[in-house]
Amino acid sequence: MRLKNKPWANDLVDQHPESALDRPDPSEKIDWAARFGNDHPIEIEIGSGKGQFITTLAKHHPETNFVAMEIQKTAAGIILKKKLDEGLDNLQILCADAANLVAYFGENSTSKIYLNFSDPWPKTRHEKRRLTYKSFLAEYQKVLTADGMIEFKTDNSGLYAYSVQSMNNYGMHFDFVSVDLHHEKEEIVEANVETEYEHKFASKGQPIYCLHAQFLPKN
Numbered sequence: 001m002r003l004k005n006k007p008w009a010n011d012l013v014d015q016h017p018e019s020a021l022d023r024p025d026p027s028e029k030i031d032w033a034a035r036f037g038n039d040h041p042i043e044i045e046i047g048s049g050k051g052q053f054i055t056t057l058a059k060h061h062p063e064t065n066f067v068a069m070e071i072q073k074t075a076a077g078i079i080l081k082k083k084l085d086e087g088l089d090n091l092q093i094l095c096a097d098a099a100n101l102v103a104y105f106g107e108n109s110t111s112k113i114y115l116n117f118s119d120p121w122p123k124t125r126h127e128k129r130r131l132t133y134k135s136f137l138a139e140y141q142k143v144l145t146a147d148g149m150i151e152f153k154t155d156n157s158g159l160y161a162y163s164v165q166s167m168n169n170y171g172m173h174f175d176f177v178s179v180d181l182h183h184e185k186e187e188i189v190e191a192n193v194e195t196e197y198e199h200k201f202a203s204k205g206q207p208i209y210c211l212h213a214q215f216l217p218k219n
């Protein structure tokens with residue numbers, strides 16, 4: 001989903017290189033420990049949109065470092081504004097394409113990847129753009145630690161079915177699957193952090209599909 005261009009948001013990204021990186025050179029590794037000022041575990045959300053989910057997590061988990069990876073600069077600027085307003089030192093914004101994930105994160109550098117309401121790309125000819133296509137899974141496998149986890153949510157049954165199949169073909173293990181996350185047991189519903197899209201779809205009564213998956217141990 002393309003956001004309307006907001007010059008203030010683009011300018012904010014340019015004014016805060018200490019908090020937001022705008023399409024950094026993929027040939028140069030990013031020193032995340034230096035950027036965060038500590039070496040706490042890192043969790044990444046790919047395609048953060050306006051950042052409701054990742055800013056809420058960052059607020060509730062100061063012991064974890066979070067990276068919002070978002071391809072649209074306007075969206076990155078909107079997330080950055082929330083980070084600055086709320087003083088979230090454990091959140092960094094990376095305005096870049098997830099296709100370059102491995103260039104920006106070292107191997108075994110990340111404990112969790114969140115894919116929330118990723119663009120479904122329903123046409124078969126666009127399959128390679130889906131964030132659960134096998135080439136993306138290969139990238140996630142490289143950056144995740146051995147016990148790292150992918151947490152995926154969507155309103156789109158087609159993308160959900162595709163993702164289950166793609167992850168299964170890749171030999172992944174599922175720790176949790178739900179075809180109606182908002183009507184699971186109370187503790188699951190209470191622990192769930194909503195995204196903007198999730199709120200919109202769930203308030204119309206649409207089911208939210210969710211899965212948590214891990215790669216089999218690396219050799």
Ligand SMILES: C[S@@+](CC[C@H](N)C(=O)[O-])C[C@H]1O[C@@H](n2cnc3c(N)ncnc32)[C@H](O)[C@@H]1O
Nearest residue numbers: 047048049070071072097098116117195196197
């Ligand atoms: C449908 S929106 C969902 C936003 C948010 N996660 C939510 O649930 O409300 C998908 C977001 O993913 C971003 N996106 C799509 N492809 C991406 C890619 N290859 N790398 C980084 N971000 C991407 C889009 O710019 C958009 O903001």
